Amino acid sequence: MRQANLEHFAFLGRLADAHQNQPRHVAGEGSTVRAEQKASPSWTLSIDAPERRDTMSAMGQQTRISRRLALGSALATAAGAASARPPEAERRATAEAALQAFLKAFENDDLPTMSAAFAPDAVSFDPVVASPHGTPDLDLAALRRRPGMPPAMRALVERSRQTGGSPPYRDLTPRDLLIQVEGPVALCTFHLETATSLARRTIVLVERGGVWKILHIHASNAVTV
Incomplete structure (x- = not known):
């Protein structure tokens, strides 16, 4: 009985060591941590940093501004061509x-x-x-x-x-x-x-x-x- 308990405690020790040796990603302050279960029994951590979201948001805003500027330029060119010739x-x-x-x-x-x-x-x-x-x-x-x-x-x-x-x-x-x-x-x-x-x-x-x-x-x- 004592031998069985020793073997059980040894197994738990090896499992703890294995879990401690898994690669870990430390999320920064304000980060969103998302756990994703893979096909294997292990767990990995996926981090969406606020900086990445801010970059994507800025890129989207810049694209919208560029489109508006292009549309405004096209309309101004058409209006100028129309006004260049008298009625x-x-x-x-x-x-x-x-x-x-x-x-x-x-x-x-x-x-x-x-x-x-x-x-x-x-x-x-x-x-x-x-x-x-x-x-x-x-x-x-x-x-x-x-x-x-x-x-x-x-x-x-x-x-x-x-x-x-x-x-x-x-x-x-x-x-x-x-x-x-x-x-x-x-x-x-x-x-x-x-x-x-x-x-x-x-x-x-x-x-x-x-x-x-x-x-x-x-x-x-x-x-x-």
């Missing part, structure tokens, strides 16, 4: 002002101002007159697309300037004026008419550097006599 109504008004200035210069045979109104890469079509009597002896080559100001327009100005009269030399009040603005382009269509004639005009303006320039002119005329 469509204002742009239509400036396009019409450029068109009217060109027509006024044409009325007064102001050739330098007319020439300056064209873009360097402008092209044009000279008008063809349709009448009940037909249009004999057409020069088809002259009706092809030309660079810059229409040749017939320039010739008209040069002839009238030789008459010795005073401006305005003609009435170019646009009738049924329609200006359609799309991006940097303004499509202007209108009529010039008298009791016996109807002139149809298409003038394409392009905005470059905040200034409207003529990019294209297409003209056609019809007379009843």
